[in-house]
Amino acid sequence: MSRPEAGRAGTTGPVLAGILAVTSAEDVLRVAFDEAERRTVPLRVVASVLSEGDRLVLGDVLECWSGKYPGVSVSTSVRGDLDPAICLTAATRTCCLAVLSAPGDARTAAAVAAVARRASCPLVVLPSAD
Template sequence: MRNPVVVGVAASSQSSLEAVDWASDEAWLRDAPLRLVHAWFGEAAHAPAGQETRLSKDAGAGLLEAARDRALARRPGLAVATELVNDHPRQALAAAAADALLVVLGTRGSGGFPRLLLGSTSLQTAAHAACPVVVVRPCEAGTGTGGKAGTGGGVLVGVRGRGRDDEVLAYAFDTARRRGLPLHAVHAWAYPLVTGPDHDLPLVYEETDIADEHERLLAEVLAGRRAEYPEVTVTTTAVRSNAARELVAGSQSHQLVVVGRHGEPHGPLGRLGSTSQAVVQHAGCPVVVVPA
């Protein structure tokens, strides 16, 4: 059986509906089945004592049926399955990710800040899932769906340039090809923090030379994928800046941002890493976090 595109269906919210729409389009573009997952365990329900479980389960079944109808109305003929899980959302999504092409989530749990994701199931899933995770928020650059470019931008991808970009670039180029979008690759760099012996100040660098070196590095990293996907229009930026700042700024004029998950399992931010976490929290369009 083909691996599915999995979408988490939460209690009725705009972000959950947008996630269903995005996942339906992605499944259609990839000729993959769509699996709608709702975890109902622990959902609050205003019900007489003893009936909470039944009503929570029934409400979840209703959400899944409505989401299925929405997906089929958007993409008639799409293979759609539903899964009502007696578990907490994080555990249910982790299990669903084991055999998924990708997991798609909305931004439920914003903590009262409509453009900021705080400690949500989406963040946890992006940090730990075995497959790419898409966090969907309203796309300001264009439609972002249906395989056609919107009124602005395309796919924006962050490039580290240190040998850990293969999975990220493969996803970004493939998505740009499937959706008929241009690709813009951003590589942010900083001066190395090195001091010489018996020196209290950093060594002096020639910014032009270092900038040229990073331009060459970016070109080398992209060369193989450009040859593999000649139909994708590629532009690049190598800039002395903070990677998260550049990607968040670029998200305002693109339809999708692709970042790698480069954090350490026991680091302060977990596997998500500081750059990908900042982009997921602050981007102005959907973000894909790819395990690297």
């Protein structure tokens, strides 16, 4: 896991869990929930992919992690209709930390690179599970 980079802003606010693929949701949520609990802030989950089946899987994974961290308040939004880089970059403006997974394909690689360049808070990019 990479260490949080110095952010340009965002020293307060929730932790952001950016879900670009349901296959990485478990890892992203594990780190994001832990950081939110440690910092005593809410967790904001922004998912920007997801077929209907993926939404159901994400809901199950999110429910599981919420049960493990009952003291962490969670808000979720699925933004499949908008560019993931734009959604996640905008979300960093009000967050204290953003957690993303390493890209698994060209589309997610572009999104992660764009968020890394423009994030308004520190960013953790988790290593690929491969």
